[in-house]
Amino acid sequence: MNQSQGPSRRSFLQTGSALAAAAASGSLGALRAAAPVHGGARSPLKIGLVGCGGRGNGAAAQALTADPENVLWSLGDAFQDRLDGALTGLKDSDVGKRVDVPKERQFVGLDAIDKVIGSGVDVVLLATPPGFRPMQIEKCVAAGKHIFAEKPVATDAPGVRRVWAAGEQAKQKGLTLVSGLCYRYHDGRRELIKRLHDGAIGEILAIEGDYITGELWSFPRKSGWTDLEWQLRNWLYYTWLSGDHIAEQHIHTLDVMAWIKQDQYPVKAVSLGGRQTRVDPLFGNVFDHFATIYEWADGTRGHAYCRQQNNCWRSSDEYVLGSKGRAKVFEHQITGPSPWQLDGKMRDMYQTEHDEMFEAIRGKRPPINNTEYMCKSTMMAIMGRMAGYTGKQITWDEAWNSKEVLMPDQVSFDMKVPPVVVAQPGITRFS
Numbered sequence: 280m281n282q283s284q285g286p287s288r289r290s291f292l293q294t295g296s297a298l299a300a301a302a303a304s305g306s307l308g309a310l311r312a313a314a315p316v317h318g319g320a321r322s323p324l325k326i327g328l329v330g331c332g333g334r335g336n337g338a339a340a341q342a343l344t345a346d347p348e349n350v351l352w353s354l355g356d357a358f359q360d361r362l363d364g365a366l367t368g369l370k371d372s373d374v375g376k377r378v379d380v381p382k383e384r385q386f387v388g389l390d391a392i393d394k395v396i397g398s399g400v401d402v403v404l405l406a407t408p409p410g411f412r413p414m415q416i417e418k419c420v421a422a423g424k425h426i427f428a429e430k431p432v433a434t435d436a437p438g439v440r441r442v443w444a445a446g447e448q449a450k451q452k453g454l455t456l457v458s459g460l461c462y463r464y465h466d467g468r469r470e471l472i473k474r475l476h477d478g479a480i481g482e483i484l485a486i487e488g489d490y491i492t493g494e495l496w497s498f499p500r501k502s503g504w505t506d507l508e509w510q511l512r513n514w515l516y517y518t519w520l521s522g523d524h525i526a527e528q529h530i531h532t533l534d535v536m537a538w539i540k541q542d543q544y545p546v547k548a549v550s551l552g553g554r555q556t557r558v559d560p561l562f563g564n565v566f567d568h569f570a571t572i573y574e575w576a577d578g579t580r581g582h583a584y585c586r587q588q589n590n591c592w593r594s595s596d597e598y599v600l601g602s603k604g605r606a607k608v609f610e611h612q613i614t615g616p617s618p619w620q621l622d623g624k625m626r627d628m629y630q631t632e633h634d635e636m637f638e639a640i641r642g643k644r645p646p647i648n649n650t651e652y653m654c655k656s657t658m659m660a661i662m663g664r665m666a667g668y669t670g671k672q673i674t675w676d677e678a679w680n681s682k683e684v685l686m687p688d689q690v691s692f693d694m695k696v697p698p699v700v701v702a703q704p705g706i707t708r709f710s
Contacts, residue, residue, distance in 0.1 A: 330356060334429060342637070344633070349377065353398040354385050362387055405419070405429060409433065413439075420449045430458060431530050431660060442650070464631040471621070475539055475613075476541055481601040484601060485579065485581070489594040490584075494567075548573045550572070553704070557588075569586075570582075658678055669709045
């Protein structure tokens with residue numbers, strides 16, 4: 280199953296080549312051999328990838344680049360063509376020599392997660408549609424596997440609560456659990472937000488967060504596809520699978536807004552949203568825009584805007600108004616009495632996620648467990664979606680305790696897919 284926001288095969292191969300060249304030249308210090316693992320003796324770490332789209336391919340390449348002894352051991356996807364494409368691309372890249380995935384470790388089907396876990400891997404990379412994430416994280420933790428989990432971690436509140444519980448179990452087991460909320464691993468954002476926490480612009484009064492972009496990919500329906508296959512291949516457009524784009528994409532912005540507030544999360548939200556241009560059945564039941572106002576307990580307001588419409592103005596940034604200055608997060612800039620502008624090169628944030636993850640797994644740093652913010656930022660996105668869908672004010676407690684289940688417990692190719700119903704603000708009810 281493919282994941283949006285990932286590189287194309289061409290860009291993936293180019294990136295892999297560049298990273299491999301940097302590693303060979305020694306210019307990436309984080310790529311040097313890490314500390315011992317497995318009882319003090321160095322040994323390969325076997326990696327399994329579940330979800331063989333662009334984002335999954337990128338994560339696999341970055342995992343291999345992070346440590347020269349890592350090996351891609353198994354692949355899993357719902358569809359054979361997705362798996363075949365990923366395997367070809369990875370083998371053709373500069374990390375291809377460490378792609379050791381014979382036919383017997385290539386798993387196709389909705390149960391691929393079980394077979395990848397059972398293939399002897401140490402680490403599982405999860406890049407399937409988000410609706411599957413709670414079940415897959417639970418299974419990985421139960422089996423004692425380290426995890427890289429793309430965002431968001433669920434599409435409904437019961438799913439978030441399941442991931443929270445699994446993440447707590449991962450802590451008890453000493454497992455590393457890294458989130459795909461990659462801005463947390465971005466050098467520029469880390470430095471700027473540290474300065475905000477240190478009072479560089481005084482008290483935070485308001486935050487604006489934008490993820491305003493164009494339409495993403497879609498696949499035309501082919502003869503022989505069941506309704507489920509059609510939806511799985513176009514999962515972005517079905518709320519039960521993606522969470523809508525406020526959760527699948529805009530979550531990056533929302534996570535930064537919460538990070539700026541020192542991981543305090545808003546207590547309520549209201550939102551305007553709907554479908555203006557993506558009204559064709561091709562686009563399932565998701566909205567194409569949201570404008571959400573989040574409010575924190577101290578009165579701070581966050582204005583969050585997201586849109587996926589072509590031929591329109593675009594923006595991706597966070598703007599912070601403080602009592603003593605302002606900050607542009609994406610531009611790494613602070614203005615006011617204590618001005619600052621980032622100067623210098625930054626590492627690739629996608630690579631940094633994996634560099635730090637495998638340093639933790641090999642004992643070079645303490646275990647990483649991103650459970651708290653990946654669950655709460657997912658819930659922040661779901662709360663905004665709930666407010667947009669219903670037209671009502673939704674509180675954090677209402678959202679967190681919601682009993683609405685979008686993702687079925689069991690998914691099979693012969694199942695009846697959930698009804699494709701587009702929410703209508705003022706009519707759709709909160710549950």
